[in-house]
Amino acid sequence: MLTLGIETSCDETSVAVVRSGREILSNVILSQTDHSKFGGVVPEIAGRAHLRKIVGVYRQALSESGVELEQIDLIAATMGPGLIGPLLVGLTFAKGLAFAASLPFVAVHHIEGHIAANLLEHHDLQSHHLTLIVSGGHTMLVEVNGFGSYKILGATKDDAAGEAFDKVAKLLGLGYPGGARLDRLAADGDPEFFRFPRPMLKEPGYQFSYSGLKTAVALYLKKLSPDQIQQQLADIAASFQEAAVMVLVEKTVRAAKELQLADVTVSGGVAANSRLRTILAERLDAIGCRLFYPTLPLCTDNGAMIAAAGYYRFQNEGASEMAVSAVPYLKLGV
Numbered sequence: 366m367l368t369l370g371i372e373t374s375c376d377e378t379s380v381a382v383v384r385s386g387r388e389i390l391s392n393v394i395l396s397q398t399d400h401s402k403f404g405g406v407v408p409e410i411a412g413r414a415h416l417r418k419i420v421g422v423y424r425q426a427l428s429e430s431g432v433e434l435e436q437i438d439l440i441a442a443t444m445g446p447g448l449i450g451p452l453l454v455g456l457t458f459a460k461g462l463a464f465a466a467s468l469p470f471v472a473v474h475h476i477e478g479h480i481a482a483n484l485l486e487h488h489d490l491q492s493h494h495l496t497l498i499v500s501g502g503h504t505m506l507v508e509v510n511g512f513g514s515y516k517i518l519g520a521t522k523d524d525a526a527g528e529a530f531d532k533v534a535k536l537l538g539l540g541y542p543g544g545a546r547l548d549r550l551a552a553d554g555d556p557e558f559f560r561f562p563r564p565m566l567k568e569p570g571y572q573f574s575y576s577g578l579k580t581a582v583a584l585y586l587k588k589l590s591p592d593q594i595q596q597q598l599a600d601i602a603a604s605f606q607e608a609a610v611m612v613l614v615e616k617t618v619r620a621a622k623e624l625q626l627a628d629v630t631v632s633g634g635v636a637a638n639s640r641l642r643t644i645l646a647e648r649l650d651a652i653g654c655r656l657f658y659p660t661l662p663l664c665t666d667n668g669a670m671i672a673a674a675g676y677y678r679f680q681n682e683g684a685s686e687m688a689v690s691a692v693p694y695l696k697l698g699v
Contacts, residue, residue: 367432368439368679369462370672371423373455374447374475375502376406378418381668382430382437386676389485391429392662392669393422405531405541412450419458426668434466441675444472445695446502452691460687469684471675475666476503476697479632481512481674482659482667490657491628497617499641500633500666501527501542504613506571506620507697512677515697518620519571526609527635529575533582533605537598547602548638554603556640559585561608563615571616578608610641618648630657637664 368386372379381392397414399407427434442459445452456472463470479498483490492511498504504527505520524532527544534543539550561581564574582605586594594601613635621629629649635641636658646656663670 366438366676367436368441368672368676369426369437370473370668370670370675371419371440371442371455371459372475372478372666372668372671373415373419373451374443374445375451375666376411376414377666378415378422378455379666379668380419380423380426381672382426382432383485383669383672383676386481386673387485387488389669390432391426392667393426393429394662394665394667395422396665406448408448408450411448412454415451415454419454423458434462437466437468439471439675439679440468441471441473441671441678443475443478443671444689445692446475447691447693449691449693452693456689456691464687469679470687471679472685472689473671473674473678474695474697476505477513477678478670478674480507480509480515480630481677482632482663482670483630483657484512484677485663485669485673486659487630487657490630493626494628494630495617495621495624495626497613497629497631498633499526499613499631499635501525501531501544503633504573504575506616508620508624508626513681513698517697519573519616521573521575524575524579526573526575526613527633529579529609530606530635530638532579533602536583536586537594537602544634545637547606548640550599551603551606551640554599554601556603556607558597558600559604561585561605563608563612566612566615571620573612573616575609578605606638606640610638610644613641614645614648617645618652621649621654622652626654628655628657632659632664634665637661
């Protein structure tokens with residue numbers, strides 16, 4: 366079964382073709398670059414960029430997959446959460462294609478797409494597992510009892526981890542988005558140079574908070590001269606990253622132990638962070654757990670994960686109603 370997946374929840378325009386929820390035939394991702402000068406994604410600019418680019422990205426995805434629209438069996442698109450303008454572009458385009466080609470359509474939860482990203486590449490992953498979802502908009506621990514059945518153990522009370530990475534990178538003069546640049550810079554720094562706070566690390570439960578950590582970095586930088594900041598740049602980046610990552614690691618390992626789960630996945634943009642991957646793998650291996658994470662193209666928002674999630678959602682529940690609309694603050698079902 367061939368599924369065409371469309372993702373436009375933020376600033377990536379992506380279309381993919383996936384066979385049977387497992388095999389990626391194409392996964393075209395176009396990241397917008399117009400937002401760096403503003404220090405963050407501007408919804409109106411993002412929506413207009415999706416409008417300009419989605420037809421070309423769709424055609425490229427079909428071309429790279431080697432199939433025609435007539436061979437597609439199912440069309441899936443993100444319905445939320447995300448920015449309303451960008452969401453409407455992808456959702457409307459997908460419904461238009463489905464209607465014109467008389468194909469079933471499935472509306473997909475963006476977070477469920479991230480959960481499905483690991484199913485695309487790790488076929489031995491147990492259906493009952495723990496997943497850590499970390500991106501620019503989301504930070505949460507979820508117990509997965511099979512696709513479509515979720516228990517949210519905890520989420521961020523304010524900023525997401527990815528947002529903190531990007532904003533601290535901006536404070537350090539690395540540009541926006543800067544999470545990946547901060548990761549590379551931190552590799553040359555001392556993670557114990559300065560101990561930034563680990564918000565909610567010792568508190569019971571699995572809630573997260575990153576606004577205080579971001580503020581702590583900003584206050585620390587205010588005490589330094591521009592020359593001092595440049596001299597300490599890699600060390601500051603490494604110290605911030607250590608604080609941010611250790612909270613994610615500690616809570617994930619604690620949840621895996623308490624729930625006695627053998628498999629743990631991590632997904633979302635921050636899943637690409639090298640320090641998180643290394644430390645989490647070491648800590649989970651020490652308690653006999655396996656860690657799974659997607660390859661780098663599947664960490665970012667992408668159409669392949671939406672196609673995979675759409676395929677499994679269709680198998681479980683059938684097609685969505687064409688009247689479904691975008692929901693910017695859509696919650697993950699339980």
